[in-house]
Amino acid sequence: MTKGVTLNKTTKIFDQETNNPVYAVNSIDLDIKEGEFVTLLGPSGCGKTTTLRMIAGFEEISEGEILFGTENVNQIPPNKRDCTMVFQSYALFPHLNVFDNVAYGLKLKKTPMDEIKKKIESIFSIMGLEGYSNRMPSQLSGGQQQRIALARALVMEPGVLLFDEPLSNLDAKLRLVMRDEIRKVQKKVGITAIYVTHDQNEAMAMSDKVVVMNKGRIEQVGTPMEIYQKPKTLFVADFIGVANFLDGEIREVNGKDVTVKIGESLVKVPDIENVVVGQKVTVVLRPEAIQLAKGDENQGVVTKSVFMGQHQEYDVEFQNKKFQITQGNPVAHEVFNEGDKVSLKFSSVHIITE
Numbered sequence: 001m002t003k004g005v006t007l008n009k010t011t012k013i014f015d016q017e018t019n020n021p022v023y024a025v026n027s028i029d030l031d032i033k034e035g036e037f038v039t040l041l042g043p044s045g046c047g048k049t050t051t052l053r054m055i056a057g058f059e060e061i062s063e064g065e066i067l068f069g070t071e072n073v074n075q076i077p078p079n080k081r082d083c084t085m086v087f088q089s090y091a092l093f094p095h096l097n098v099f100d101n102v103a104y105g106l107k108l109k110k111t112p113m114d115e116i117k118k119k120i121e122s123i124f125s126i127m128g129l130e131g132y133s134n135r136m137p138s139q140l141s142g143g144q145q146q147r148i149a150l151a152r153a154l155v156m157e158p159g160v161l162l163f164d165e166p167l168s169n170l171d172a173k174l175r176l177v178m179r180d181e182i183r184k185v186q187k188k189v190g191i192t193a194i195y196v197t198h199d200q201n202e203a204m205a206m207s208d209k210v211v212v213m214n215k216g217r218i219e220q221v222g223t224p225m226e227i228y229q230k231p232k233t234l235f236v237a238d239f240i241g242v243a244n245f246l247d248g249e250i251r252e253v254n255g256k257d258v259t260v261k262i263g264e265s266l267v268k269v270p271d272i273e274n275v276v277v278g279q280k281v282t283v284v285l286r287p288e289a290i291q292l293a294k295g296d297e298n299q300g301v302v303t304k305s306v307f308m309g310q311h312q313e314y315d316v317e318f319q320n321k322k323f324q325i326t327q328g329n330p331v332a333h334e335v336f337n338e339g340d341k342v343s344l345k346f347s348s349v350h351i352i353t354e
Ligand SMILES: Nc1ncnc2c1ncn2[C@@H]1O[C@H](COP(=O)(O)OP(=O)(O)OP(=O)(O)O)[C@@H](O)[C@H]1O
Pocket: 014, 015, 022, 023, 024, 025, 042, 043, 044, 045, 046, 047, 048, 049, 050, 051, 198
C-alpha cells in the first residue's frame, strides 16, 4: 500500500555540538499525498538531499517529526522503513545478472521463489524489460541500468519511492526519455514518489508538486504552473525560469482583482490577496508575457535578437532596464533586429508583495 508522507517542523542540524552548527534543513512542514510525485528543487546546498535522506532514515532528524501515513518513523531504521531509494549511481551488483539483482531484496525477505518470479515478471512487463533477465550489468547501457535499478526498487512494493538525482549520470537526450519513463511507471503503479533534482526542467516535467527550497527552508510548494506563474517570493521568481522585475504600486483593489501602476501604465492583475492601495510591490514579467510591436523614440530599443528555432529571443533596453523577452514562432511573428525601436505590452503580469 502506498503512503503519504508528512514532515512537521523537521530539522537537521549538522555539527550541533560545535560553535558552527549548520542548519541544513530548518523546521520544514510538508504534506505529500498518497500517489503524488513531488520534487525537491533548489540550488546546491539548499537542503534537498538532507531532506530526502531524513525521509529514508539515512540521516537522523534533529527536531520535528516524519510520518509515513499516520505512523511516526523517527525511530525506525532505514532498512525497516517502508521506502526504497533509487540512486544516481544505480548501485547494481556487478556479479549478479539482472534477474538476481532485482530478486535480491525479495530473497533477503525470504519470499518464495515462485512469488519472486511472478513479481519480477509483472514489473518487467510494466516497464518493458522482458528479455533482460540473464544479462549482466556490464552488458547494459546507463539508461538500461537505471531502469533495472528502478525495477529493483519497485519490486519491493514500498510505501514510498525516493529518488536521489537518478538521471544525473545520463546524457541529455536519455534524461528526457528516462524522465518520461519514470513518470509513466510511477503513475501506472500509483506509488508516492519523492524526487530530488537541481534540474528545473526535470522538476517541471515530472511533478504533481514542486517544493522549492532555499537555505534549509521551503520557499514555496505548488504545481509546476503555480510556481512558474505565481511565484510567492522573489527567490522563486528568480530561480524558476527567467524573470524580469519592475517596481510597481497598487492603485486599485477590487476583491482579488487589483490594478498596479508600472511606470506610466496601469495593468490589471487577477487573483492577488492581502494588498492595499498605495502598497509598493515587485512586478514579475516572464519573457513570453511581453509583446513587442514597432515603436517610436520613447519606447524600447532591441539590443540583442537571437533566432532559437521555435522562438526568437530578445534583449530590450526599456526605461534604463534590460528586459529578456521571448516571442513565439519567428515565422508567424514580426522579427525585430538590433537597434529597432519597439513598444512593449505586458500581458500576464504577476506581483510579489514581500
Ligand atoms: N554530513 C554533513 N556535515 C556537515 N554539513 C553537512 C553535511 N551534509 C550536508 N551538510 C551541509 O548541509 C547543507 C545542505 O546540504 P544538502 O546536501 O542537503 O544540499 P543539497 O540541496 O542536496 O545540495 P546539492 O545539490 O549540492 O547536493 C549544506 O550547507 C551542506 O554543506
